[in-house]
Amino acid sequence: MIKIVDYKRIFFDILDKKHPEKKEICQELLSKKNLSVLDIIELNKKIFGVPDADTAAFNQGHRAYTRSSILQILDYQKKYRLNNSQVARHFKTSRHTIRKWKNRYLI
Incomplete structure (x- = not known):
């Protein structure tokens, strides 16, 4: 449980x-x-x-994101038409993480 x-x-x-x-x-x-x-x-x-x-x-280094929060971040990117670097800077994560999330959840 x-x-x-x-x-x-x-x-x-x-x-x-x-x-x-x-x-x-x-x-x-x-x-x-x-x-x-x-x-x-x-x-x-x-x-x-x-x-x-x-x-x-x-x-x-100790943050963990749920599927719903990842999708919320990716929706934010789409809504404000930001590239991966801009979103990564805003949410203080790496652009590689953003790319990995996009590949995993949007394709």
Whole structure:
């Protein structure tokens, strides 16, 4: 049985205990029924701010994307007519990863 992390509960606890002043700006994302990987990344930025270079590099190596979030990223690329390099820069991943996702999920 696969256990899914309840990110909403985690973020509510963080906001209640450590950052109650940021509850208002996070309310829109936390009101969603299901949080996507991209929503979780956005909430993390809103609560903790932009990480320094070392933290960002460490976190990037530990990101995992679901099929739905990959398709969401590829839809973003199509909607804004971006090339692989531009999408990779925006979502902080490699252009090779974007190419691999396109080959795997769009063909």
